[in-house]
Amino acid sequence: MDGSAPDALVDELNAEFEKSHPGMTVEYQIQQWNGIQDRLTTALTSNDPPDVIELGNTQNPQFSAEGTLLDLTEDKASMHGDQWLPALAESGAWEDRTYGVPFYAANRVVVYNTELFQQAGITEPPRSRQELLDVITRLEQTHGDDPDFQSLYLPGQSWYALLSFIWDSGGEVAVEQDGRWRGALDTPESREGVQFYQQLVQHSRTSAPADTDEAEPQQAEIYAQGDVAMMIALPWEVQTAAEVNPDIAAISSAFPIPSKDPAGTAPVFLGGSTLAIPAGSADAEAAKDWLRLLTEPKYQTMLAESGVVPGAMQDTSALATDPVSAAMATASKAGAVTPPIPQWAAVESGQNPLKDMMTAILTGQKSVVIATTDANRAITDLLAAP
Structure with a gap:
């Protein structure tokens, strides 16, 4: 390819x-x-x-x-x-x-602007979910008066990033039972991961759309402007950002997506x-x-x-x-990885229930419980197709 x-x-x-x-x-x-x-x-x-x-x-x-x-x-x-x-x-x-x-x-990793971190007095990247929230607070305290500043650019439908928090909480998007695959978003563990994603969006006050993913608009181009402290991204997105702003690569670094456990890192797709x-x-x-x-x-x-x-x-x-x-x-x-079965392609390529779920939650249309229940039913139906 x-x-x-x-x-x-x-x-x-x-x-x-x-x-x-x-x-x-x-x-x-x-x-x-x-x-x-x-x-x-x-x-x-x-x-x-x-x-x-x-x-x-x-x-x-x-x-x-x-x-x-x-x-x-x-x-x-x-x-x-x-x-x-x-x-x-x-x-x-x-x-x-x-x-x-x-x-x-x-x-994916968390790409960050080292200058914005240094100006906020942050010398070490966060090693846990709580430390990530604390870093966002410190960034907001330092840069929050800048109307263009975003501590974390996080679109509502970045479902690959969402997977990390679901898996880190001990949840799954789907599981196999008695030879059949079904959605698993309705468990307490999966819902905890979804709620943490919601918390990140709210805590960072991101201006990213709730109804698109990282490609619409290209989050690397937003990060390139120099006012975004962090984005959850693939490594080569730094080079994409550098095509817009050649200076951004020299002040960019990254750390693994933090886990609940400071001794580890969150699972990643x-x-x-x-x-x-x-x-x-x-x-x-x-x-x-x-x-x-x-x-x-x-x-x-x-x-x-x-x-x-x-x-x-x-x-x-x-x-x-x-x-x-x-x-x-x-x-x-x-x-x-996502479920290694042929039917999973229909989840990703069609009207992705995970994307619809997060948009509904972040726009207040549905509660976490109702949105995960609905998405779970949709995933189960898609995985049951021949």
């Missing part, structure tokens, strides 16, 4: 593969994410599919269940399976079999990609060799140096040189 791996890594990997496979050539094609679901479906059901494909980790379960991917369970050990990121390994599995090899991952071999591949053994090579420490280190969490190497020291990437690497240890 576009932007997944540096050109230098791909070129070196393919050259090494071709050297060890005389007479064989790698044809490497870049695809765009927009519209990829349909293109993958067409390719996987064709008579001549690619030998290796990249999948978003939430796409892997659907194609695994459809039988269009090759079972790699017996090859896992030779592909450094003991080093795979647990959350990505989970998304690449279906019914206790392995169909996807972890490629790379990224997760581990977004990323897996690599799979189509069941109809004409050269599956060579494809396996290509994947074995990619999962070697040499190439996993190159992935880390490009600023992502490598999928098949638990040593993330290569990310330590950049404070934002370092925070991402630390947080990734508590990485988690």
Whole structure:
């Protein structure tokens, strides 16, 4: 996929593969994410599919269940399976079999403006939820007279950030019971996470819309103006902000999303990609060799140096040189994924009940209890679809 791996890594990997496979050539094609679901479906059901494909980790379960991917369970050990990121390994599995090899991952952190923190006398990032609230209070006390200031820019529908607080409270968005998946937002634990998100929005007095996510408007462009102290973001959003304001990168740092427990960090949604071999591949053994090579420490280190969490190497020291990437690497240890089932795609891509739930709560249309109950029913219905 576009932007997944540096050109230098791909070129070196393919050259090494071709050297060890005389007479064989790698044809490497870049695809765009927009519209990829349909293109993958067409390719996987064709008579001549690619030998290796990249999948978003939430796409892997659907194609695994459809039988269009090759079972790699017996090859896992030779592909450094003991080093795979647990959350990505989970998304690449279906019914206790392995169909996807972890490629790379990224997760959200709290990006912050170091100058605004320093001006407020804050010398250490918060390590717990309560400390995060205390930091917001101190920031408001120092900068609150500035009408453009926001201690935390947090849109109402940033549901990936919401997941962290639900999971940290011991809740889930869905659980499996007796072979069926159902929503789990109606538990005390899940509701506690939702209430903390609501508390953050109210406490920070953010001007972010309650009815959109971080992409509308682009929160990185809001942060770039220099009046926002914090945003919950992916690391590369700092570079997006720097395209608007080149000075912002030098005064930006990050810390993991704080947990209730000061000794840990909140679980984070581990977004990323897996690599799979189509069941109809004409050269599956060579494809396996290509994947074995990619999962070697040499190439996993190159992935880390490009600023992502490598999928098949638990040593993330290569990310330590950049404070934002370092925070991402630390947080990734508590990485988690949404339910690894084909039906989850309908929750994300349709009228996402989690988004509707948070908008209803933050605009006062519904209480937390009623909104979570309604969202829970909608998720259960979506997951019950064939």
